[in-house]
Amino acid sequence: MDAVTWGQVLAWRMRRQFLDRPDGRGPVEVARRLAGVQAQVASAADLAVALRRGAPAPLGAEPGLVKTWAMRGTLHLLPCDGAAAYLALCGTVRNWEKPSWQRTFKATPADLEAIAAAASDALAGGAALTREELTAAIVDATGSSHLAELLGSGWGTLLKPLAWWGVLCFGPPRGARVTFTAPEHRIPGWAGLPDVPDAARTVVRAFLGAHGPATPASFDAWLTRGASRKREVREWFAAAGDLAEVDVEGERMHVLPEHLAGLLDTAPGTSVRLLGAFDQYVLAGGTSSPHLVPPEHRAEVSRPGGWISPVVLHGGRVAGVWADTGDGPAVTPFPDARLPADELRRSVENYRRLTT
Template sequence: MTGDLTAGEVLARRAARHHLLTPAVEGPAAAARVVCGVHAQIMSAAELSLGLRVAGATRSHVRRALWEDRTLVKTFGPRGTVHLLAAEDLPLWTAALSAVPRPGESWADEVRLTPDRTEAVLAAIVDALRGEPLTAEELGEAVVERTGAWAADPVLPAFGGWWPRWRQALGTAAHRGTVVFGPDRGRRATYTHPMRAVPGFAPADQQTALRFLVRSYLHAYGPASSDHLARWLAAPPAWAADLITTMGDELEAVTIQGAGPLWQLADERPAQVGRPPAEPPPAEALPGVRLLPYFDAYVVGSHPRDLIFPGRAADRALNRGQAGNYPVLLVDGVVAGVWHLRRSGTRLAVTVEPLRALGEARRRELEEQVERVGHILEGTATLTVGRLSVGPHA
């Protein structure tokens, strides 16, 4: 065991690496890389997550990086959820994520794709995406034409309706590097082959990719345990523990205020480790007041949970232990409330529910953050402080 870290040291390190102290200047792709991708099931939340981390950025900068500059790519990332990743890193992400064992499927036998049928769907997706981007309906028709009517069976409950059977394989196709999202066609998403989005794309060597995965995660979220890594990936804990052991001397064990052991990168050891306990970091080493949107990477990937969601914050801002279902008010690196945004044209009504009273200085910081949210989302934001009745996002 190398040493013991204070909670303040860990919070300051993570906040700095997430560009919550000083926004990055390199652009949205650099910000996405350092946080291991940005959850993008709600695109406005992804735009805000990246905008908060890039100096002067708005949602237009994020959209340009995604659809014009192609420095970002939209695909299925960790946990099989939709993410924005740095396009340059896609070969590493696909090689790493395709190596992650999928947990036991919860689908009944009559719903689940068999291994043979999964491979048939995957081959059909590759063949169908040789041309222009396709909507989900168009891709589904192409898959059914190449496989059989069974692929179209509406067996998957989704958003109040039913998805066809073949959709079970879409995330696997993304992790194998054979599909990413294309530009929206009106209100409909499209899918395309990664080579159209990232010229010259080819998955990387798997061992290199898994090392990249562990190092990227621990840089952004360390110190962390193998169980934390497994939860972030939705991977079997035993597999994640074995993966950690392959890193050898690249990792070292530490504790946070006596709790652990947890792992951090040995070549990123803070100066305090192994020395007498340090004084708490100065106030300027913590991010002050921040408004983080749904599924922001800082709260989703950070453990232990009670470090980020202390006391009442766990009851108010977690949903059955899951982080991200509420936008959160962050004060000095920890969750101190929840908030909600209602948009009407360019008018943005922001309601914030703090878990404790905000002093005058914090209130001014909050007003500045609301103004920044308005700038990023290209609207005019107003602030109301009060109780929220909005429930968690699914």
């Protein structure tokens, strides 16, 4: 089995994710390469794409991208032509079947089925409804007034399963308010959800194409926060077709066969890059990976409330955090980091160019 170092892996990921050299690809191509862009914070999604394009990228109404709840139950921008596969795989978690979930949210699987049917009716014919309008329609149809507060919550707890079932996605905003619509009216050529093996092939290969080499466990941490059955995730990797294996400093990991030679030829990097909050490079690599985030600094990167800080990369590894003070990035390197001053200055100037 071929062997590589973590320095090679991180440099290869940066190249695959257009971080070592932005190439001007459009937002859809960037989102497709990254296996989706987290969009819980819209400005963070804009920055993630801009850094990889080398040009500003406001994504509010970008054709070819759909906004919906996806990996880890968080909002993402997905390429329209692959969105159904991501949704199908996210829906395998079925956390709403757990008694603890039902006790917490006062909803049963039967409630969700009734909500889904009511939402489908309300969104038929191409309707785009605000959260308040959709909630009113569901409560009126089901009589489930006790669920109104949860349906109207910005966290979307009861709406996430509907997204994963292909019932709804985000529609065009109405002023400052979001709307929801049916995927068939938002996504060209929508044909419903694929079977899980077909979905797994699409998503696993997309993930490995940007975030490999990886293990089934690291893939599932990115997809469901590790909530899937191990046997199930192994089956997804088997459905992905022939995969190559490499030894990464003693750990056996998967990579697409067509990428193996390029990975072996990759030299460790030394560049400095600023990434925004919730960047896919960090989310998919995993803040618990000691090869990406020094364990003693993890709390500075993965903060309370699910907040993932903007970070500074040095050679692909997180070497500090930063915050925008309104006058540009204020960088806080980790005490043991040795950031080349010229490289850091260029990254700060690049951020200013992309955001002003």
